[in-house]
Structures are given as structure tokens and as C-alpha cells.
Amino acid sequence: MSEPxxxxxxxxxxxxxxxxxxxxxxxxxxxxxxVVGVSAxxxxxxxxxxxxxxxxxxxxxxxxALKPVDGVFLEESLELKRDYILExxxxxxxxxxxxxxxxxxxxxxxEVVYLxxxxxxxxxxxxxKISAGS
Ligand code: C2G
Numbered sequence: 001m002s003e004p005x006x007x008x009x010x011x012x013x014x015x016x017x018x019x020x021x022x023x024x025x026x027x028x029x030x031x032x033x034x035v036v037g038v039s040a041x042x043x044x045x046x047x048x049x050x051x052x053x054x055x056x057x058x059x060x061x062x063x064x065a066l067k068p069v070d071g072v073f074l075e076e077s078l079e080l081k082r083d084y085i086l087e088x089x090x091x092x093x094x095x096x097x098x099x100x101x102x103x104x105x106x107x108x109x110x111e112v113v114y115l116x117x118x119x120x121x122x123x124x125x126x127x128x129k130i131s132a133g134s
Contacts, residue, residue, distance in 0.1 A: 004032035008090035008110075010075050012039045014052035015126050016062050019096075019118035026115050027094035028068035035088045036063050037075035047078065053127065085110055 009027045013020050013036075028034040041056045052059065056074060064072045075084065081103065085093060090110050093103055097114040106112055 003089075005030075005092070006088060006090045007031035007034045007092045007094055008037065008085055008088055009034070009094045010037040010039065010081070010084075011096075012044060012052055012123070013059050013063050014044075014054055015123045016054075016059075017121050017123065017126060019121045021066070022118045023094070023096050023115055024063070024066060025068050027092075030092050030094060030113060033070040034068055035071040035073065035090065036069055037073055037084055038063055039075045043076060043078065053123075082106060082109070 007027050007030050009023065011020065011023070024034070024036065038056065038060050041051055044050065044052050054062070060072050060074065063069055071088075073084070073088075081093075084090075085106060086109065092111045092113060093106055094113045094115060095103060096117045098117055100114045103112050
């Protein structure tokens with residue numbers, strides 16, 4: 001019997017929306033099990049200059065509860081992707097195409113797939129919409 005094919009993906013998944021769900025569902029279809037790296041609060045603060053709306057514990061709990069997700073872990077640094085891919089034995093790395101080309105360097109240890117983003121929805125747009133009360 002052959003080894004199960006593990007897919008890995010990463011994201012903040014803040015103010016969880018259908019674009020997040022769609023990328024997770026499509027990623028899961030590319031293998032037998034899906035593990036998701038959820039970015040740490042400190043990583044967001046460092047890279048984006050703000051804390052996510054929902055804490056890392058809340059975001060981890062939401063993503064872990066999804067049917068297509070077999071495991072979650074905290075992504076502490078963007079520079080540790082190679083280690084995470086190896087640690088989880090991932091055969092495929094999936095990211096939305098806003099990251100197209102950015103992870104090609106991992107093509108030596110796994111397949112790298114960029115999926116089209118779901119149009120017209122983003123955490124930033126949702127926050128703006130809710131703040132505006134419209
Ligand atoms: N996404 C999507 N469609 C949208 C919005 C997001 O397909 N309309 C995808 C993104 O392309 C990404 C995933 O959902 O693959 C998570 O998006 P974010 O939460 O914005 O994650 P990000 O902050 O880009 O990830 O190592 C990467 C880091 O964890 C950061």
C-alpha cells in the first residue's frame with residue numbers, strides 16, 4: 001500500500017470567509033490528508049503591522065474544526081516553510097495565487113500548486129465593510 005499523500009497549506013484565516021473555505025476544500029482534493037499552518041499573532045504583527053481580529057487560538061480552532069482539515073499547527077515564521085513541509089511529510093504545497101511564484105523554491109521537495117483566489121472577498125474588505133456599517 002502506498003503512503004497517504006499529504007497536502008500542506010498556510011494562511012492567517014482571520015475573519016474566516018468563503019474564500020478561505022474554498023482554498024481549503026480545493027487543497028484537500030489534491031491529496032489524502034490536509035494539514036494547515038495558521039500564522040501566529042506575532043508573525044502577523046511583524047509582517048502586517050497589526051494583530052488579527054481573531055487570536056491565533058481562535059483561528060486554529062476554527063480551521064481545525066473544518067471537515068477537510070486533518071491537522072493544524074502554528075506557523076511561527078514565513079522563513080520556516082521548508083522545515084514545516086519536511087516535518088509534515090507534505091507531497092504538495094498549496095497557496096492562493098496571490099502568492100504565485102513565491103514558493104517555487106520548494107519544488108525540489110514537493111509539488112507547488114497555486115490556486116486561483118475566490119474573487120471579490122477578502123478579510124480587509126470585510127473589516128472595512130463592517131467598520132462602515134454598510
Ligand atoms: N484566499 C483565497 N481567496 C480569497 C482570499 C484568500 O483563495 N478571496 C486564500 C489565500 O490565497 C491563501 C488563504 O486563502 O491561500 C489564506 O489567506 P490569508 O488568510 O490572507 O493568508 P495570508 O495572510 O496570505 O497567509 O505563509 C503564508 C502566511 O500564512 C500568510
